[in-house]
Amino acid sequence: MTELTGRRVLLVGGASGIGAEVARSAAGEGAEVIMAGRNPDVISPPPGGRSVRIDLGDESTIAQAAADLGHVDDLVVLAADHANGAVTSLDAGRIRRALDAKVIGPLLLAKHFAPRMPDDGAIVLFSGVASSRPSPDLVVMATGNRAVEGLADALAVELAPIRVVSVSPGIVDSGAWDVLGDDGKARLFADTAAANPARRVGTPADIAAVVILTLTNPFLTATTLHVDGGARLT
Template sequence: MRVLLISGASGIGRAIASDILERGGEVVLAGRRRESLDAAVELLGPKASSVVLDLADESSIEAAAAEIGAVDHVVSLAADHANGPVGDLDAGDVRSAFDAKVIGPILLAKHFAPLVEEGGSFLFFSGVAAWKPAPGLSVMATTNGAVAFLAEALAVELAPIRVNALSPGIVDSGAWDAMGSGKDTFFANTASANPARRVGLPSDIAAAAISLLTNTFVTGTTLHVDGGGRLV
């Protein structure tokens, strides 16, 4: 199994990469920053490699496709946030958010679909904000929601290549560490409110991703891995 993993150099992406490698697969990490990619590849070992790819730049996607060649799966965890009240939003930031979650994945499908091997798939990351909109998160909710519809549309258009989406909830992936001591309180409040009574771990999301990559009878589906958080 050869997997192109976009924005997979840390956190959840690193967990997915490790699971793929443990299964005897090969991982190609992709992103905008060569230094981060190289550091991750060094940690992951000889079955990992990297390529520079910017989802906001179609020429870089096309060049990466030419460099990488055939793959079994393409996974994109990319996100570029434009949070804040609608009245304060910057148009450039909003476009960047759509580049990461919607336009970029469409261009990935354009350039990589001809390279996906039989039984392969695309997996795009959505997020719980689409199902629990909140003030200041309108762009995040919209882009994540668009991912779910994009997976359905591309599953039909690209068939028999499969296309799915994965929607994580609150996960202790390192993304919340900047909250400092407030992180523990936030996690405790999240855990007490959701049906699973805990926050997620990168291993939870990685296990779900591997399932979507390997189950050849699942396509056009958004898998919610959020501890039921979207329900409350």
């Protein structure tokens, strides 16, 4: 028996990258893992788990999943959609999709799932280092991540004793950076490792370990855990 034995953990937007590692870790700790995404057919849940459809930009899919599942013990929201670029070039639709995935969708998940969670349930949201350390072309990411941290605090107060925490990773080799190409990714990772106090980039396992800690520590709520190698100080 481990601390997640018998708990039903819903991961939203975690089909790949950090989410896949969180799913493996939670299942390894005994949880029933349900993975939700826009296309459940391409999601591979761990043994004993299953996948359901949730598009964080479409509240009806959230309401439907909540009705179908009936209850969950814990909720982890890993989704991210990106609207990077100079503020003068941004498209309103892309901005809205990014904020749907990061802020409005998680808020709607809380609306539909909190009434179906036990008092000892936990909600884990995902911020990111851009919240504390904005850089050019990442204004939407910085804004969304800062909003996630405020959302976690506000939900922790309103939904108490359900715990709500945001986890804020630094640069993680999750697959999300593959879009930069081999050279671009290698340069980003080398520059990040040279600058941050940890002298390396993160791994999905680094972040998954903190999610498991958050799900299992009953005194942890209304805070943001920075798992960024100290990058916000660089």
